[in-house]
Amino acid sequence: MPKIVLIGAGSVVFAQKLIIDLVTFPSLRNSTIALVDIDEERLELITKLTERLKEQEHLPLSIEATTERRKVLRGADYVINMIQVGGLDAYRLDVEIPRKYGVDQTVGDTLGPGGVFRALRTVPVLLEICRDIEELCPDALLINYTNPMTILCWAVNKSTRVRNVGLCHSVQGTARTLAEYIGVKVEDKMKYENEEYEFFYKPMPADIDYWVAGINHQAWFLEFRYKGEDAYPLLWRAMEDPSIYSRDIVRFEIMRHFGYFVTESSHHMSEYVPYFRKNPELVVRYIPKRWDYYEICRAGLVPYLEKIQRQIQGEEPIEIRRSLEYGAYIINAMETGEVTRINGNVANTGLITNLPYGCCVEVPCFVDRLGIHPCFVGDLPPQLAAINRTNINVQELAVEGILQQKKEYIYEAIALDPLTSAILTLDEIRSMVDEMFEAEKEYLPEDWKLLV
Amino acid sequence: MKTDENHLYRCRKSDFYSKTPRGSCAIALPREEIEVALVDINERRLSYITRIAQRIFAENGIPIERITATTDRRAVLGGSQYIFISILVGDIEAIRKDIEIPLRYGVDQCIGDTIGPGGIFRALRTAPVILDICRDIAELCPEAFVFNYTNPMSILCWVVKEVHPSLRFYSLCHSVQHTAKQIAEYMGWPLEDLEYWVAGINHQAWFLELRLRGRDVYPLLREKAWDPEIAEKDTTRVEMLKHLGYFVTESSGHNSEYNPWFRKRPDLLQRFTPGGGWNGETGFILKLYGKDRESYEQELERIASGAEPLSYEESEEYGMKIIYALEGGGIFRANINLPNRGTITNLPPQCIVEVPCFVEKGRIRPAFVGDLPLQLAALNRMVVQSQEMAVRGILEKCRDYIYYALYYDPLTAAVLSLDEIKRMVDDMFEAEREYLPNEWYHS
Numbered sequence: 001m002p003k004i005v006l007i008g009a010g011s012v013v014f015a016q017k018l019i020i021d022l023v024t025f026p027s028l029r030n031s032t033i034a035l036v037d038i039d040e041e042r043l044e045l046i047t048k049l050t051e052r053l054k055e056q057e058h059l060p061l062s063i064e065a066t067t068e069r070r071k072v073l074r075g076a077d078y079v080i081n082m083i084q085v086g087g088l089d090a091y092r093l094d095v096e097i098p099r100k101y102g103v104d105q106t107v108g109d110t111l112g113p114g115g116v117f118r119a120l121r122t123v124p125v126l127l128e129i130c131r132d133i134e135e136l137c138p139d140a141l142l143i144n145y146t147n148p149m150t151i152l153c154w155a156v157n158k159s160t161r162v163r164n165v166g167l168c169h170s171v172q173g174t175a176r177t178l179a180e181y182i183g184v185k186v187e188d189k190m191k192y193e194n195e196e197y198e199f200f201y202k203p204m205p206a207d208i209d210y211w212v213a214g215i216n217h218q219a220w221f222l223e224f225r226y227k228g229e230d231a232y233p234l235l236w237r238a239m240e241d242p243s244i245y246s247r248d249i250v251r252f253e254i255m256r257h258f259g260y261f262v263t264e265s266s267h268h269m270s271e272y273v274p275y276f277r278k279n280p281e282l283v284v285r286y287i288p289k290r291w292d293y294y295e296i297c298r299a300g301l302v303p304y305l306e307k308i309q310r311q312i313q314g315e316e317p318i319e320i321r322r323s324l325e326y327g328a329y330i331i332n333a334m335e336t337g338e339v340t341r342i343n344g345n346v347a348n349t350g351l352i353t354n355l356p357y358g359c360c361v362e363v364p365c366f367v368d369r370l371g372i373h374p375c376f377v378g379d380l381p382p383q384l385a386a387i388n389r390t391n392i393n394v395q396e397l398a399v400e401g402i403l404q405q406k407k408e409y410i411y412e413a414i415a416l417d418p419l420t421s422a423i424l425t426l427d428e429i430r431s432m433v434d435e436m437f438e439a440e441k442e443y444l445p446e447d448w449k450l451l452v
Numbered sequence: 453m454k455t456d457e458n459h460l461y462r463c464r465k466s467d468f469y470s471k472t473p474r475g476s477c478a479i480a481l482p483r484e485e486i487e488v489a490l491v492d493i494n495e496r497r498l499s500y501i502t503r504i505a506q507r508i509f510a511e512n513g514i515p516i517e518r519i520t521a522t523t524d525r526r527a528v529l530g531g532s533q534y535i536f537i538s539i540l541v542g543d544i545e546a547i548r549k550d551i552e553i554p555l556r557y558g559v560d561q562c563i564g565d566t567i568g569p570g571g572i573f574r575a576l577r578t579a580p581v582i583l584d585i586c587r588d589i590a591e592l593c594p595e596a597f598v599f600n601y602t603n604p605m606s607i608l609c610w611v612v613k614e615v616h617p618s619l620r621f622y623s624l625c626h627s628v629q630h631t632a633k634q635i636a637e638y639m640g641w642p643l644e645d646l647e648y649w650v651a652g653i654n655h656q657a658w659f660l661e662l663r664l665r666g667r668d669v670y671p672l673l674r675e676k677a678w679d680p681e682i683a684e685k686d687t688t689r690v691e692m693l694k695h696l697g698y699f700v701t702e703s704s705g706h707n708s709e710y711n712p713w714f715r716k717r718p719d720l721l722q723r724f725t726p727g728g729g730w731n732g733e734t735g736f737i738l739k740l741y742g743k744d745r746e747s748y749e750q751e752l753e754r755i756a757s758g759a760e761p762l763s764y765e766e767s768e769e770y771g772m773k774i775i776y777a778l779e780g781g782g783i784f785r786a787n788i789n790l791p792n793r794g795t796i797t798n799l800p801p802q803c804i805v806e807v808p809c810f811v812e813k814g815r816i817r818p819a820f821v822g823d824l825p826l827q828l829a830a831l832n833r834m835v836v837q838s839q840e841m842a843v844r845g846i847l848e849k850c851r852d853y854i855y856y857a858l859y860y861d862p863l864t865a866a867v868l869s870l871d872e873i874k875r876m877v878d879d880m881f882e883a884e885r886e887y888l889p890n891e892w893y894h895s
Contacts, residue, residue, distance in 0.1 A: 209814065211815075339783040339785065341810070350794050351794075351820050366785070366810040368647070369647045373808065373820070375818065
């Protein structure tokens with residue numbers, strides 16, 4: 001019976017999803033789940049919800065809850081990180097300050113000014129967590145769900161000895177989306193409350209196979225097959241259908257010009273390349289429907305929290321269903337030996353031969369009782385590696401800037417961001433970064449406050 | 453050129469399980485639909501295996517019409533999805549020369565089928581036939597998965613990859629699974645609780661990780677190396693465990709041939725091959741292959757006629773489990789021999805490695821291994837460089853590279869001078885003339 005620590009468990013919606021995933025595996029029903037959050041109110045919410053789940057399903061689960069992670073880390077087998085440092089208030093600054101300068105990010109959690117500043121806030125906290133893991137549970141696997149995934153995992157790999165993997169749902173989510181685009185139906189009688197639930201719970205068709213590699217939020221469908229046959233021709237045909245094309249314009253344009261489909265979403269993808277968001281007309285043309293994630297987060301939490309309250313009160317049952325997140329699959333595979341394949345974010349030790357050694361790549365990994373085994377991928381098609389490298393440039397400077405506390409690298413990271421550099425001059429970029437440093441000062445660690 | 457045996461099994465359609473009857477080679481049993489084609493140039497042997505296959509099908513309620521047998525592989529290759537190759541080119545007399553000529557020079561081999569004079573001459577005999585088969589596959593069923601069980605499998609796989617880079621050609625052995633079983637026996641561990649991670653080259657792959665229910669148990673195995681009972685049974689592998697820190701695959705006798713340490717002096721041979729047989733007996737291959745043909749065929753006849761019951765115990769061989777996984781039966785991990793590319797980062801990218809692969813629907817996916825411990829990579833590289841020169845020699849039909857390959861063979865080099873090695877190779881070329889293509893004898 002493994003001990004699983006969730007750090008940042010006050011991210012109640014996400015934490016609830018993972019905990020339900022865990023208990024859908026018989027091998028994990030008697031786990032010890034330790035919930036950690038520095039926000040007492042949120043911690044109480046997820047604790048009550050987990051207790052309600054235990055009661056409802058008659059689970060032999062052990063539940064612990066604390067605001068001090070060191071109290072529960074000893075003996076942990078798995079540590080799942082889902083923290084958000086600075087919350088929505090800091091996130092607002094990541095988005096709104098660059099927008100003033102004309103850099104219009106839709107999510108802003110991966111690369112660019114938003115991603116780099118999110119990393120500045122988050123890396124120091126994650127490294128503190130890693131120090132505690134090294135001391136208290138050095139054999140534990142750290143599963144990181146927090147963004148910016150690549151910069152965080154790179155920093156962890158570079159400066160700690162913690163076994164870790166970064167997880168996202170963009171590979172499996174995109175695979176299912178592509179299956180829909182090529183017209184593969186899957187029997188599904190579920191009713192979904194909203195699009196998000198549909199995304200997380202809709203089943204994957206059985207006859208779809210894929211092989212995806214690259215970097216997080218920008219990984220490539222190197223193989224996409226339906227019933228064993230290459231399904232790319234079907235995808236090219238689907239692109240000709242305006243009702244399909246209009247749902248994913250940016251990613252179809254990337255496929256049209258670079259030959260391969262990319263993970264995440266058109267919104268996300270539009271931020272990582274120079275082509276789609278450099279002026280308002282282009283944004284409207286490629287992303288006709290705005291999807292501004294900060295605003296969505298701000299407005300969208302209330303109904304979820306109300307639902308959770310009803311579930312805690314027993315007015316509404318907690319639905320037991322398994323999401324597409326890899327986390328619980330990984331833990332089950334390591335506990336039982338039921339092999340599973342995931343896409344994980346790991347150090348590039350020679351896995352993708354034409355991306356820099358040491359960067360963080362998202363590659364197929366098999367998981368068994370011995371742990372996570374990344375696959376050898378080899379060279380990416382050169383045009384895809386080239387796009388990835390433009391993003392890796394930013395990530396590398398951000399990682400070095402944060403670890404060495406070298407402010408110049410932060411300016412340079414953002415100056416090399418493909419979107420920012422398509423819009424601003426170097427001195428405009430410097431002013432923007434300065435303004436962000438000033439505004440976000442309170443969310444940065446002490447050393448950085450001095451630098452600012 | 454004389455070819456003795458040539459088995460090819462062709463399978464079609466899904467749904468097998470991997471029970472293989474004792475005494476037969478790898479035969480898949482279908483639950484629903486399967487076609488098997490058996491190929492051998494030796495008609496009498498072919499008829500035994502055909503009748504045995506028919507018996508297996510009949511005992512499992514499968515129409516025996518789904519079995520075809522032929523001496524002409526081209527007649528059945530078209531439409532094949534899976535092909536197994538386990539051929540022996542040149543009979544026991546050729547192998548006798550592989551063993552006895554080097555022995556006259558002082559190079560004492562036990563099996564001699566992997567590297568060294570025996571392994572390289574076996575490759576010289578076998579590679580042309582394998583390439584002929586592969587040319588037919590490339591023409592008639594280029595998408596088929598080809599699983600080679602024939603030795604020397606690393607050199608053969610390497611030659612095929614050079615000539616037919618797009619073929620799905622893999623080599624399979626049972627030495628990883630078998631060694632895991634032996635380790636479990638030595639230690640008294642239940643095999644099903646033992647997890648292992650093995651990588652290196654065929655017949656010289658390393659147990660890099662050993663876990664029992666999640667716990668690292670390598671320290672226990674290393675301690676066991678000092679137990680005289682185990683050293684008596686598995687002498688050279690235990691000796692290497694003591695000195696290099698890791699357990700190697702195959703058997704003690706095989707292993708003793710692939711390094712300079714155990715067979716170069718009579719006193720060492722005596723010390724490191726106690727008990728003989730698989731533990732390193734001189735020329736053991738000749739006993740193994742030379743057993744009474746008549747009684748062997750009588751045994752085949754008893755199985756074919758139904759006089760002896762068939763055992764349906766699961767074998768150690770990977771072949772059918774791999775097909776099952778390729779057909780969508782779930783992910784299966786196997787150690788498979790294929791081009792390194794970058795899976796083991798401190799072995800040359802072009803060499804053939806035996807690494808953990810995950811087999812899934814329609815694909816074989818090698819896992820990334822990274823650097824081997826330096827002392828292990830070093831021994832692998834000694835073998836790999838000899839293989840590389842043998843491959844070059846075979847491709848260019850250039851005798852110089854065969855000399856070079858044996859100049860650098862760890863055992864041969866420990867025993868002989870350069871001119872002695874050259875004379876030995878020339879003697880072997882002369883003695884094996886009837887088994888080798890004429891191109892070797894120009895100039």
